């Protein structure tokens with residue numbers, strides 16, 4: 001049974017009012033999704049370790065950091081140290097996967113493995129046990145507001161089967177283009193955790209949008 005967690009992505013919030021964006025979904029959103037970009041791994045720049053520290057001072061809502069950066073081996077543990085509840089690294093960027101995941105977990109955080117739409121999960125089968133979450137990108141990472149890639153649905157279904165068959169206790173997360181129209185078929189494919197930027201912060205009432213998305217995922 002899917003658990004249907006909704007993580008609003010602050011990338012879609014008003015950057016002049018990030019604290020308000022966190023607080024407006026408090027009590028409704030399960031966690032908050034914080035995108036970290038470095039102009040290298042993706043052609044955009046967003047958020048940093050200082051954002052995590054600043055958010056920690058205004059809210060207790062757990063922070064899910066999605067690192068779209070080069071050299072996550074060097075930088076990821078610092079996000080855990082600053083209080084992120086989960087730190088997700090991209091498979092395409094990580095060098096020493098065992099050491100980096102161990103360093104994140106040593107700081108008391110959960111850790112996630114992210115793959116771009118074109119990156120097969122099969123390449124990482126022997127490493128999945130090192131993670132608490134598997135993020136299948138449903139857009140090419142870098143920007144919010146893109147269209148959900150239906151072509152990723154078979155990959156989601158296959159990943160769901162794989163996790164169940166191998167008894168791997170990872171949450172299956174998607175990120176990109178999640179909205180009222182796309183969330184039902186993603187839920188049917190076996191997603192546990194939905195990241196939603198535009199669908200939450202582009203709505204007149206972000207808290208209500210979170211509730212509506214969860215209800216649709218559970219239908």
Ligand code: DX5
Nearest residue numbers: 009141142144145177197198
């Ligand atoms: C993009 C980010 C996403 C982004 C999703 O690379 O990782 O988290 O905020 O935005 P929407 O939900 O608008 O597609």
Ligand code: ZN
Nearest residue numbers: 035066175195
């Ligand atoms: Zn993201």
